[in-house]
Amino acid sequence: MKPCHSCQSVIDEYLLDKQLEPLRELTADDFNVCADCATIVADACVECGGAVYVPRSGSVTPDYCPACRSDLIDRTGHDPGWTCSHVSG
Numbered sequence: 001m002k003p004c005h006s007c008q009s010v011i012d013e014y015l016l017d018k019q020l021e022p023l024r025e026l027t028a029d030d031f032n033v034c035a036d037c038a039t040i041v042a043d044a045c046v047e048c049g050g051a052v053y054v055p056r057s058g059s060v061t062p063d064y065c066p067a068c069r070s071d072l073i074d075r076t077g078h079d080p081g082w083t084c085s086h087v088s089g
């Protein structure tokens, strides 16, 4: 069992997998935080309309889900970060 990087409690991978279900291509193995520390917001990705993962340190909801972020890195060669550059209204 791996400890959560954020709160140091043991990660319950079953719970975390359940929580990560809306995210494409991601499983508990891709995360080093527990279900309590991983915040998922449904339908928030501007690219695919899927769920996004909010890092615990982040105060804003990301515009990209992890899958679309890595797609963008692959396509453009640079990391767009979690939010798009233009201000959305």
Ligand SMILES: [Zn+2]
Pocket (backbone or CB within 6 Å): 004, 005, 006, 007, 008, 009, 033, 034, 035, 036, 037
């Ligand atoms: Zn935690």
Ligand SMILES: [Zn+2]
Pocket (backbone or CB within 6 Å): 045, 046, 047, 048, 049, 050, 064, 065, 066, 067, 068, 069
């Ligand atoms: Zn997406």
